[in-house]
Amino acid sequence: MRAAMEATGATKPFAETSSRRRQRILKLAAPYALIAPAVAVLFATLGYPLYFLVSISFQRYGLKELLAHEGTWVGLQNYVTLFRDPLFWQVLARSVAFTLACVGATMVFGTLIALLLTRLNSIVRVLLTAGLVFVWATPAIVAVDLWQWMFDYEFGLVNWTLTALHVGNFIHHNWFYNPAQGFLVIAIVVVWGAIPFVVITLYAGLAQVPGELVEAARVDGAGYWQRFVNLTVPILKPIFLILASLSTIWDFQVFIQVWVMLGARPGNDYFLMAVYSYAESFRITQYGTGAAIAVVLVGLLMVLSIFYVRQMIKITDGGL
Amino acid sequence: MTRRRRDDLLANATGLLVLAVMVFPIYWMVTTAVKPGKQILSLTPVWFPSSPTLANFADAVQRPYFWNNLGNSLLIVAGTLVVSLTVAFLAAVAVARFGFRGRTAFVVLVIGVQMVPLTALVIPLYLLIDKVGQLDTLAGVIASYLAFVLPFMVWTMRGFIVNIPVDLEEAAMVDGCTRLGAFVRIVFPLVAPGVVATSIYGFIQAWNEFVIAYVLLSSQRNQTLMVWLASFTTYRGTDWGGLMAGATLCAIPVVIFFLIVQRHVVSGLTAGAVKG
Numbered sequence: 001m002r003a004a005m006e007a008t009g010a011t012k013p014f015a016e017t018s019s020r021r022r023q024r025i026l027k028l029a030a031p032y033a034l035i036a037p038a039v040a041v042l043f044a045t046l047g048y049p050l051y052f053l054v055s056i057s058f059q060r061y062g063l064k065e066l067l068a069h070e071g072t073w074v075g076l077q078n079y080v081t082l083f084r085d086p087l088f089w090q091v092l093a094r095s096v097a098f099t100l101a102c103v104g105a106t107m108v109f110g111t112l113i114a115l116l117l118t119r120l121n122s123i124v125r126v127l128l129t130a131g132l133v134f135v136w137a138t139p140a141i142v143a144v145d146l147w148q149w150m151f152d153y154e155f156g157l158v159n160w161t162l163t164a165l166h167v168g169n170f171i172h173h174n175w176f177y178n179p180a181q182g183f184l185v186i187a188i189v190v191v192w193g194a195i196p197f198v199v200i201t202l203y204a205g206l207a208q209v210p211g212e213l214v215e216a217a218r219v220d221g222a223g224y225w226q227r228f229v230n231l232t233v234p235i236l237k238p239i240f241l242i243l244a245s246l247s248t249i250w251d252f253q254v255f256i257q258v259w260v261m262l263g264a265r266p267g268n269d270y271f272l273m274a275v276y277s278y279a280e281s282f283r284i285t286q287y288g289t290g291a292a293i294a295v296v297l298v299g300l301l302m303v304l305s306i307f308y309v310r311q312m313i314k315i316t317d318g319g320l
Numbered sequence: 321m322t323r324r325r326r327d328d329l330l331a332n333a334t335g336l337l338v339l340a341v342m343v344f345p346i347y348w349m350v351t352t353a354v355k356p357g358k359q360i361l362s363l364t365p366v367w368f369p370s371s372p373t374l375a376n377f378a379d380a381v382q383r384p385y386f387w388n389n390l391g392n393s394l395l396i397v398a399g400t401l402v403v404s405l406t407v408a409f410l411a412a413v414a415v416a417r418f419g420f421r422g423r424t425a426f427v428v429l430v431i432g433v434q435m436v437p438l439t440a441l442v443i444p445l446y447l448l449i450d451k452v453g454q455l456d457t458l459a460g461v462i463a464s465y466l467a468f469v470l471p472f473m474v475w476t477m478r479g480f481i482v483n484i485p486v487d488l489e490e491a492a493m494v495d496g497c498t499r500l501g502a503f504v505r506i507v508f509p510l511v512a513p514g515v516v517a518t519s520i521y522g523f524i525q526a527w528n529e530f531v532i533a534y535v536l537l538s539s540q541r542n543q544t545l546m547v548w549l550a551s552f553t554t555y556r557g558t559d560w561g562g563l564m565a566g567a568t569l570c571a572i573p574v575v576i577f578f579l580i581v582q583r584h585v586v587s588g589l590t591a592g593a594v595k596g
Binding site for chain 2 (some may be wrong): 028030031032034035037038041042044045046048049050052053056061066069113116117119120121124125126127128129131132133134135136137138140141142143145146148149150152154155156160192195196200229253255256260264274275276277281282287290291294295297298300301302304305306308309312313
């Protein structure tokens, strides 16, 4: 390309315009050249696999097909089977309920602790923040393991404490025998891990609430609750929305907390969408139906993500 | 005044209580890890380990494949980082420094794909990697990890580059630097801490990942530490001391690194939200 340009640039004025044009083309092309590798990698590791996921959801893809590396086209059959299966609707309803409960608990506790942080003296505040960061840093698998130990039926601290406090006889109480109790434990693991991010982000946001405004409201006779509802909430609303949608997206795809907590053998009663899709694919080698469940999961998450991305763009407007 | 002091006291006491409740499980993990077996399997809890021991750590480290799996984790993290850092840096420069058609679409793509659950992605990845005969290899895992490490890196790194004033570059260009020269001499040194923070975050993500490694790496020798950790739990019961020691070991590098980059993580996920 350079040779061609030098060849045309024989006379001086011509040379100037052509080098300028070259610069302009370079400037136009540069950003595309810079993002090209990222686009290529994302296409290969995300785009194509997602396309392939949708395509196998229209195929029979069992053990035989796995060995042949070739599925059989069955159209919408996987979806029809799935939507006729009461288990699917049970799992979907359970996932929605589980997500709502976890997000609700995370946001309520997160907000309360963030508000509490603003009222602490500096030593306690630093201690609490440091503690929260430790919890946040704990890898998910490690968190599952340590809560398993806390809720162990034989030597677990929770059973001992509840018995000692005379809440009831929890000696040798198995928390996973009854799925309602099992999900309570799983929700505790999820919420415990999710609270620090919410608290620290909200606390950073609270620091942005102008002190003069709060003072003015106080002088005008507004109580704590009134100041919270009329000042703090509107200012924090964008962060609230982002945190709530992020938590929803994360909690709707909970997998390892269930899978590892139950020793890789969760029964139907413990299926959430991600667990269901995984078990269908890798436990009973029905990749077609497993993929169909995963497509439904991704589709639902996509709706939530659109909301989240729009919120992000609105807030960073221009800053993107 | 006295009422105010009473309120303050109450608030601080509540703060300490919340701290205790949140941190206790971690305390319990670490103390269990240093307790002798008799104190772990005791019907009344031993709150403070009276005779700490490193026996559980020795047991954990001597379990089959610990060193292999540690090596695999490190290799996978290193491979993922080398590729994703280079690719993400270039893309972040484009997004932060150039206005171009399709930029918003690219940004939306980068934020949006972070929401794709790995449990959905692992099905096609498993089948595709099986097709090309790369199951049970670290290369297959590294390629898969790029899917979730890269988007976050582009987004975080963009934040670091945007924060360096364009004026600095322009000043250098007025003084005779080329655009590339200005970038290398001015922007690069300033953005270096950001690159470090981003790679630490990438380290944490790749180190913690479970599902993909669990599915793609079928033989125990080839697994990563997080999968190794899950192998302690069997239906026959659990070696709690060893498991807590192993869990502590796996958490230590993450916690240390996390303390370094924690501040940037918040701003990456909610970029600009705080400005209101």
